[in-house]
Amino acid sequence: xxxxxxxxxxxxxxxxxxxxxxxxxxxxxxxxxxxxxxxxxxxxxxxxxxxxxxxxxxxxxxxxxxxxxxxxxxxxxxxxxxxxxxxxxxxxxxxxxxxxxxxxxxxxxxxxxxxxxxxxxxxxxxxxxxxxxxxxxxxxxxxxxxxxxxxxxxxxxxxxxxxxxxxxxxxxxxxxxxxxxxx
Amino acid sequence: xxxxxxxxxxxxxxxxxxxxxxxxxxxxxxxxxxxxxxxxxxxxxxxxxxxxxxxxxxxxxxxxxxxxxxxxxxxxxxxxxxxxxxxxxxxxxxxxxxxxxxxxxxxxxxxxxxxxxxxxxxxxxxxxxxxxxxxxxxxxxxxxxxxxxxxxxxxxxxxxxxxxxxxxxxxxxxxxxxxxxxxxxxxxxxxxxxxxxxxxxxxxxxxxxxxxxxxxxxxxxxxxxxxxxxxxxxxxxxxxxx
Numbered sequence: 001x002x003x004x005x006x007x008x009x010x011x012x013x014x015x016x017x018x019x020x021x022x023x024x025x026x027x028x029x030x031x032x033x034x035x036x037x038x039x040x041x042x043x044x045x046x047x048x049x050x051x052x053x054x055x056x057x058x059x060x061x062x063x064x065x066x067x068x069x070x071x072x073x074x075x076x077x078x079x080x081x082x083x084x085x086x087x088x089x090x091x092x093x094x095x096x097x098x099x100x101x102x103x104x105x106x107x108x109x110x111x112x113x114x115x116x117x118x119x120x121x122x123x124x125x126x127x128x129x130x131x132x133x134x135x136x137x138x139x140x141x142x143x144x145x146x147x148x149x150x151x152x153x154x155x156x157x158x159x160x161x162x163x164x165x166x167x168x169x170x171x172x173x174x175x176x177x178x179x180x181x182x183x
Numbered sequence: 184x185x186x187x188x189x190x191x192x193x194x195x196x197x198x199x200x201x202x203x204x205x206x207x208x209x210x211x212x213x214x215x216x217x218x219x220x221x222x223x224x225x226x227x228x229x230x231x232x233x234x235x236x237x238x239x240x241x242x243x244x245x246x247x248x249x250x251x252x253x254x255x256x257x258x259x260x261x262x263x264x265x266x267x268x269x270x271x272x273x274x275x276x277x278x279x280x281x282x283x284x285x286x287x288x289x290x291x292x293x294x295x296x297x298x299x300x301x302x303x304x305x306x307x308x309x310x311x312x313x314x315x316x317x318x319x320x321x322x323x324x325x326x327x328x329x330x331x332x333x334x335x336x337x338x339x340x341x342x343x344x345x346x347x348x349x350x351x352x353x354x355x356x357x358x359x360x361x362x363x364x365x366x367x368x369x370x371x372x373x374x375x376x377x378x379x380x381x382x383x384x385x386x387x388x389x390x391x392x393x394x395x396x397x398x399x400x401x402x403x404x405x406x407x408x409x410x411x412x413x414x415x416x417x418x419x420x421x422x423x424x425x
Contacts, residue, residue, distance in 0.1 A: 074323075
C-alpha cells in the first residue's frame with residue numbers, strides 16, 4: 001500500500017535533478033564526516049562504584065584532554081585477556097588521561113547481570129580505573145571498531161586518534177595514547 | 184525515494200539507453216522495486232541476493248517465542264533486517280553483528296517505527312545454541328527478544344541450517360573442528376558438544392516490505408562507512424518508514 005502511494009507520488013515529483021544527484025553520489029551527510037575526522041557531541045556515560053571508579057558520570061569525549069576507551073563485555077573471553085594490559089597501560093600513562101572501560105550490557109536487577117556481578121567481575125580481573133555503562137549502546141555505536149574488545153584513543157579535540165579491535169599489548173596502548181597527547 | 188525519482192526522470196529521457204548500467208534493477212515498467220539506490224560499493228557477483236533481488240522464502244522456528252517465522256510474517260506490512268550468527272563466536276564479530284540489529288531496534292522504538300521493521304538473528308549452531316543459551320545471549324547483547332519485532336531463528340538441526348544457508352540464503356558456512364586441544368579438561372561445560380567453530384561471512388541483509396533486498400552488507404563488522412552501525416540504522420529507518 002505504502003509502495004503504491006510512493007510510486008504514485010513520483011509522477012508529480014519536481015525535484016528530479018537534485019534527487020537524482022543524491023542517488024548517484026550517496027548519502028548526503030556521508031564520507032567526510034566519517035572515521036577519524038568525525039566529531040561528535042559528548043555523551044554522558046554513567047560510571048560505577050568499583051575499584052578505581054567512582055559512581056557518577058563522565059563525558060566522552062571529555063573535550064579538553066585525551067581519552068582512552070576500552071569497549072568490553074563481561075561475556076567476552078578476549079576482553080578478559082585484555083585486562084592485564086589495560087591495567088599496565090593505565091599505570092603508565094599520565095593522570096590527565098581519561099582512562100575508561102565501558103560495557104553496553106544491560107546492567108541492573110532486570111538486566112543480563114546485576115551491578116554487583118559487574119563489580120565482582122571487575123574485581124576478579126583487577127580492574128582499577130573508571131568503569132562506565134553504555135546501556136543504549138550509543139557509545140559503542142560510535143566507536144566500536146569491528147568486534148570486542150575495541151580500544152579507542154580520542155584526542156583532546158574530541159576526534160578519534162586511533163581505534164582497533166582485538167587484544168592489544170600495553171606497549172601499543174601506551175604508545176597510541178602518548179601519540180595523541182603529543183599531537 | 185530519490186532512486187525512484189531518478190529513474191522516473193531517466194524514463195522520460197529514454198531508459199533503454201542506460202539499461203546496461205542498471206543490471207540489478209528490474210526494468211519492467213521502469214520503476215525500481217527498492218527504496219534505496221544501488222550501493223556505492225561495487226563488488227563481484229556474490230551468491231547471496233543483493234540490491235533489487237527477491238529474498239528467498241523461508242520458515243524457521245523462533246525458539247524463544249515458540250512459534251515459526253516465515254518470510255511472509257516479516258514482510259507485507261513491514262521490512263526486516265537479518266543477520267546470521269552463533270553464540271560461541273570467538274572473535275566478537277557476532278556480537279558486533281547483533282549490535283547492528285540492537286541499535287536498529289532501539290532507534291525504531293525511539294522514533295516510533297518499531298511496528299514497521301522486524302529484526303531476525305539466525306543461529307547456524309543449533310546444537311550448542313539451545314533456547315536457554317540463546318536467551319542468555321540475548322541478555323548479554325542487550326536485545327529485547329520479547330518485543331514483537333525481534334526473532335531469533337533456530338533451524339531444527341545443523342544440517343538443515345547449513346543447507347538453508349548454502350542453497351537458499353547464499354551465506355555458506357564452514358564448520359571447523361578444533362584440532363588444537365584434544366585433551367579436554369573436566370571443567371569444560373557439558374553443553375559444548377565437542378570443540379568446533381565456524382568460518383562464516385559477517386553478513387547483514389536489509390529487505391523491504393515487498394521482500395526485495397535493499398542492501399546486503401558484506402563484511403559488516405569492518406570499520407568502513409558502508410557498513411557502519413549508523414549507516415545500517417539509517418538505511419533500515421529509511422526503508423521501514425518508506
